[in-house]
Amino acid sequence: MNRSQEREQAFIILFEKVFHPEIPEEELMTLAEETEFITATPFTRELVAKTLENLNTVDEEISRFAVGWSLGRMNKVSLAILRLAVAEILYFDDIPASVSINEAVELAKKYASQKDGSFINGILGSIAREQENS
Numbered sequence: 753m754n755r756s757q758e759r760e761q762a763f764i765i766l767f768e769k770v771f772h773p774e775i776p777e778e779e780l781m782t783l784a785e786e787t788e789f790i791t792a793t794p795f796t797r798e799l800v801a802k803t804l805e806n807l808n809t810v811d812e813e814i815s816r817f818a819v820g821w822s823l824g825r826m827n828k829v830s831l832a833i834l835r836l837a838v839a840e841i842l843y844f845d846d847i848p849a850s851v852s853i854n855e856a857v858e859l860a861k862k863y864a865s866q867k868d869g870s871f872i873n874g875i876l877g878s879i880a881r882e883q884e885n886s
Contacts, residue, residue: 759855761790762799767832777804803839810838817878829864837876849880
C-alpha cells in the first residue's frame with residue numbers, strides 16, 4: 753500500500769468521525785477493518801491520531817484561512833480532507849507541504865468536486881505559506 757492509499761484510508765476514518773464524534777477512532781478503524789473497507793497501516797493510524805489529538809488547533813487554522821466560511825457550513829468531505837492535510841502540514845515535518853496539498857486536492861477530485869479542490873488548495877496554500885514564513 754502506498755502513502756496516497758494510506759492517506760485515503762485516514763480520510764475515510766476522519767470523514768466517518770465527523771458524523772460519529774462520540775465513537776473513538778480506534779473503534780471506527782476496527783469496524784472498517786472488520787468489514788474489509790480499510791487496512792489501517794501504522795501511517796494511517798498516526799495520521800488519524802495526530803489529526804484528532806490536535807483537532808482544536810487544526811480547526812483553528814482552517815477557520816483562520818477559510819474567510820467567510822464556518823466549519824459547520826463546510827462540505828463534510830472538504831472538512832475531513834482539510835483536517836487531514838492541515839495536520840500533515842503542522843505535525844509531519846518529514847512530509848513537504850506541497851505533497852500534503854497535492855494529495856488533498858487529489859482526494860477532493862475523487863470524493864468531492866473541482867470547486868472543492870480549489871477551495872482546499874487555497875486554504876492549504878495559505879497555511880503552508882504562513883508555516884514557511886514562521
